[in-house]
Amino acid sequence: MTQDACALLDSDHQKVERLFAEYQAAGNDQSRKSKLAQVICMELTVHTTIEDEIFYPAFRKASGEDNLVDEAEEEHEEARDLISQIEDADQMDPLMAELQKAIEHHVQEERKEMFPKALKTKGLDLMALAAQLESRKTELMAGYQPA
Ligand SMILES: [Fe+2]
Ligand SMILES: [Fe+2]
Secondary structure, three states: OOOHHHHHHHHHHHHHHHHHHHHHOOOHHHHHHHHHHHHHHHHHHHHHHHHHHHHHHHHHHHHHHHHHHHHHHHHHHHHHHHHHHHHHHOOHHHHHHHHHHHHHHHHHHHHHHHHHHHHHHOEEEEEEHHHHHHHHHHHHHOOOOOO
């Protein structure tokens, strides 16, 4: 199946949304919650890295949407900060709730603003970018070590 870069990135978003819902549903099952938190942190770390390395620079260059990309990069910074706190927290729930809220906001901006603009940007090869994102993602997933 071939999909463009925006569809590929949004399927990551949907996966993380499902994982956050599973985390919420896990109730008092601490070992399940801590496994889910680890998977969520890994997925988000890899996702923000491939956006930062590949998608954002290509979109910035082709569209000139500097403010939009600057803001998205700042939100990635905030997410990374929360992730590093979660990885060595005794009490994950409040931090996970904060991360979920921050990611929901960030994903809405990509879905409603950035991706629709990317789809209309001339000179942005979304199929070629999808292939680059996919291969970098595979590489990062294979080498991921939790902090
Ligand atoms: Fe994203
Ligand atoms: Fe992002």
